[in-house]
Structures are given as C-alpha cells and as structure tokens.
Amino acid sequence: MYVLPAELRHALAEELESHREQDLAASAAELTARYHRPFDRPALRSATDVAAYAAVRMPATFAAVRFALAEAASAVPDFAPESQLDVGGGTGAAVWAAADCWPSLREIAVLERDRSAAQLGRSLAAQAEHPAVRRAEWRQAEVGSGPAGAPVDLVTLSYVLGELPEAVREPLVRRLAEEAGMLVIVEPGSPDGYERVLAARDVLIGLGLRVAAPCPHEGRCPLAEGDWCHFAARLPRDSLHRRLKAGSLGFEDEKFSYVAATRAGAAPPEARVLRHPAKRKGLVTLALCAGGGREERNVSKRDGALYRAARDVEWGEAWPPM
Numbered sequence: 001m002y003v004l005p006a007e008l009r010h011a012l013a014e015e016l017e018s019h020r021e022q023d024l025a026a027s028a029a030e031l032t033a034r035y036h037r038p039f040d041r042p043a044l045r046s047a048t049d050v051a052a053y054a055a056v057r058m059p060a061t062f063a064a065v066r067f068a069l070a071e072a073a074s075a076v077p078d079f080a081p082e083s084q085l086d087v088g089g090g091t092g093a094a095v096w097a098a099a100d101c102w103p104s105l106r107e108i109a110v111l112e113r114d115r116s117a118a119q120l121g122r123s124l125a126a127q128a129e130h131p132a133v134r135r136a137e138w139r140q141a142e143v144g145s146g147p148a149g150a151p152v153d154l155v156t157l158s159y160v161l162g163e164l165p166e167a168v169r170e171p172l173v174r175r176l177a178e179e180a181g182m183l184v185i186v187e188p189g190s191p192d193g194y195e196r197v198l199a200a201r202d203v204l205i206g207l208g209l210r211v212a213a214p215c216p217h218e219g220r221c222p223l224a225e226g227d228w229c230h231f232a233a234r235l236p237r238d239s240l241h242r243r244l245k246a247g248s249l250g251f252e253d254e255k256f257s258y259v260a261a262t263r264a265g266a267a268p269p270e271a272r273v274l275r276h277p278a279k280r281k282g283l284v285t286l287a288l289c290a291g292g293g294r295e296e297r298n299v300s301k302r303d304g305a306l307y308r309a310a311r312d313v314e315w316g317e318a319w320p321p322m
C-alpha cells in the first residue's frame, strides 16, 4: 500500500479546509464524469476542481506512479536520478512519488498548464521534507511537440497522454525520450490507457531505449485481443475521501498501465505477474508475462522456498522476486 507522505497529507488536509465539502463533492463527481468521456476541453476548470482532484485523485495517482517507479528501480538498481522533469504535473503526485523512490533527486521541474493546479502543487510541495520537492520549480506552460530540452535523468508523464490531442502524443514521447535518462509513462488501467502505453512503448523501443518495467521482454505484447496489461495499487481512503467518493471502503484499488524505459542497461525480471495469483492450499497459480509470452505457472508446496515466495507475490510484481 503506497500512502501519501505524512507532510503531504497534512498540507492537503489544511488546504481542503478552505473549501466547502459540498463544492468539493460536486467537483469530484464532475471530474469522474469528465474522465470517463473523451477530452474536448480541460478536465480541471476551477480552483475547486483542482482541490477536488488533489483530494480524490492525487492519492491514487501517487500510489500508481510510486508502484511503477518501484518496479523500474528494481530493474535498474544503479539508477540514482538527480534531476526530474514532471510533464503535466497537476498537483505534483509524480514529484512526491519520485522523491520517495529516489532520495537522490536534487533538481525538480514541473510543467503544468493549469494555473490553479500549479499553484496548489507548489504550495503543497513547499511543505515537503525532501529539499528537492520543496525547491521544485513549477512552470505554468503548455507542453507540445517542440524541440528537445536539456537532458534530464528522469522524466515522468503521469495520467497526461490521454488529455493530449492524438497528433501530439507520439512527437511528445519522442521528444521526451531524447531528453530523458529514464522516461516513465503512466495511464489509467483501461483498454484505452493500455493502448496509449503500448503505442509509446513501440516508439521508445524503436528509439533504442530499454524497457525496464513492466515487460520482461521487448517483443510484441503477448496479451490476446480484448485483454489489456494493467496493474492495481491499493491506497487508503481517509474519511473525507470516502465522503467525497460516496464510498464506504477504507481503501481503493487504482488500476493503471505503465511503461518505464531507460537509456541505461536494464535487467528486467524473468516474468511479471499479470493477475491476482490464485492461492489454494498447497498450490499457487500465477498468470505470467514471460520472455516466451503469456503463461500460467503452478507453484506447489513441493517447490519449497519458491512456493513461499509465490504465496507472498502480488499482481504486478516480478517473478521470481528480484
């Protein structure tokens, strides 16, 4: 379970107190509806929308990005980025996630077109313990397919591709790949989000980058038509989050698709767990993506330590554990 850092939770709670709960709830419901339709105009349209986004979406996008970064980090254990560019940073979920994963970060820049999102992101980041998050530079700017900028160790593009016009996506991915030591793209775990990730993955492999995660290979995605590669990150819901979402559970599972690609050598796992493992007495069945394609593997009590590892492994993790 990836939980927002304590200082972010406190800063967010303080910020949300300046909004009426019924306004936040109305914005949260509107945002859900907008994110389920194709984009014809920006989803964030007011400071209340931005606050509602931070309350109900930021904990989820943080959890998804943090999960993706953990998997990328274990495939490239020597990677210790000092600089990050977060494109379409919103209220900063990927900045907090990156600093949590890689304390080595020293310089962070965020590009965000919405003024209220950039303002809230900056003001939350000012409360961070990590100096690079606290000092992050927030630029209110529209990203497009302009020329590459200065090289940067880590570029994150989290829940943004789907908001961009189709014609801009590929040139932007190309440009960011030119700038980045590692590029991490996260999208909602829907068939459409997966399609966008898959298209970006093709571009990155074509440019000679190595896939660090989630794929254990650089061949064609072996999932059958109608299936899509996605994972789930569990996050806690506090009482305001539950009320704004009209939900009663104390947690939610954020579904996401992602790709992390790097210019450095990567040592991806032998296989990746594609579904919740089926755990029965004495037997665990794993749905895996492996070098040779998609396969089901049974691990039984007779397999000793491997069986104990199979009982612990979760959807989205490497197999066998790295």
Ligand SMILES: C[S@@+](CC[C@H](N)C(=O)[O-])C[C@H]1O[C@@H](n2cnc3c(N)ncnc32)[C@H](O)[C@@H]1O
Binding pocket: 042, 044, 057, 058, 061, 062, 087, 088, 089, 090, 091, 092, 093, 094, 111, 112, 113, 114, 117, 141, 142, 143, 144, 157, 158, 159, 160, 163, 164
């Ligand atoms: C769904 S939010 C994701 C925010 C954040 N990355 C996260 O993971 O929580 C998408 C963000 O991308 C920003 N965005 C969309 N198109 C953009 C563009 N062309 N240039 C800059 N920012 C953009 C939006 O304003 C919004 O804040």
